[in-house]
Amino acid sequence: MMQNADLLSGAPARGEAGADSSGLWIKSSAGEYQLVVAPGALKQLPAQLDALGIKGRCWIITDTTVGPLYLDRIVELVGPSRPVLSYAVPAGEQSKSLALAETLYTWMLEGGVERRDVVLALGGGVVGDLAGFVASTVLRGVELIQLPTTVQAMIDSSMGGKTGVNHARGKNLIGTFYPARVILADTTTLRSLPRREFAAGVAEAIKHGVIADAALFDDLEANLDALYGLAEPITGELIRRSAAVKAAVVTADERELGVRMLLNYGHTLGHALEAAAGYGALLHGEAVSIGMELAGQIAIRTGRYSEAELARQRALLRAAGLPIAPPPGLTADAVLAAVGLDKKRDAGTVRWILPERIGSAVVVRDVPPALVREVLEQALT
């Protein structure tokens, strides 16, 4: 079992108000990089390119939904000082493919990409993962800047350096560790984000509160309407503090050998529900929300967490517009098979992230499969 004691003791600037509170620093083996969360953060792009000594051309990779909304803004910002090229992949998870990566390689190589050039990943986690993968591999690596436009990407996927594409055998099976040089999260871009996508990102923010930051959980509870109403400075502040949890975790454990596993709270059953329901039926964050409810129940039954804390978690997830029960039509067998808890696998190989209380979680390997089945069966009736 592993504790996350003092996880946040070395956390970068957490939530204080003030001119420089928008910047979080993340350490990685490739160097330190900054995440800026603020309304208007994109305006920093030209100055950041200069400060980082990036002199080459900008290759913007975006998707067909985000491109029409924000591409002009980026071109206006950097176009005057350097050449800009752009490519919009089809919006959606199916774009995270080797085939599309190859299309992007061809686009860049035929356009004469050089190692001093920079890829700007403008969009959600799909664009971030795909563009990061391409940036890390074309010419053995060009510069990368992440410009996340979803809550999920701002507080989770743009940080930590995991890039990747999907394979027929599963999600994210092909990829690299390749952190961005800087991440600029402009909260004004969230104005166009559909509410369901917004809520799916908030699920991960609530997760961060439960696993590592009780004060963040309290403040999400108290300010949920302001968050959804995009009332600044509250929205930026909550997104920044939620991002700070991920920043601290990946700084402490870049390669997921220890504490980074805690970020998988709600994901063991969440991923299984996503797969069993058929990809696309549940948004990832929605599946994680249900996974957190079920993991919370497992925690209680294994002597952790309390009914009162699970009730608070449930109420916050519900208030955020997230589901806490699996969709109809699933069977416990199908979900357990997707977890790997069928006969083929040793139960001890499945890791469970279980909360001890709001603000602290542990990694547990010895949860009896029969208990998981019981919790699932109850939730499915």
Ligand SMILES: NC(=O)c1ccc[n+]([C@@H]2O[C@H](COP(=O)([O-])OP(=O)(O)OC[C@H]3O[C@@H](n4cnc5c(N)ncnc54)[C@H](O)[C@@H]3O)[C@@H](O)[C@H]2O)c1
């Ligand atoms: N690398 C990591 O560490 C990591 C961590 C978690 C998740 N991920 C990956 O992230 C991906 C999910 O990311 P996501 O939730 O951001 O989904 P996404 O990138 O598919 O974006 C969701 C939808 O919102 C649209 N969109 C994005 N920004 C918008 C805006 N500002 N206004 C209007 N529409 C907008 C997109 O076009 C898309 O249709 C998954 O592929 C997942 O595997 C990666």
Ligand SMILES: [Zn+2]
């Ligand atoms: Zn997740």
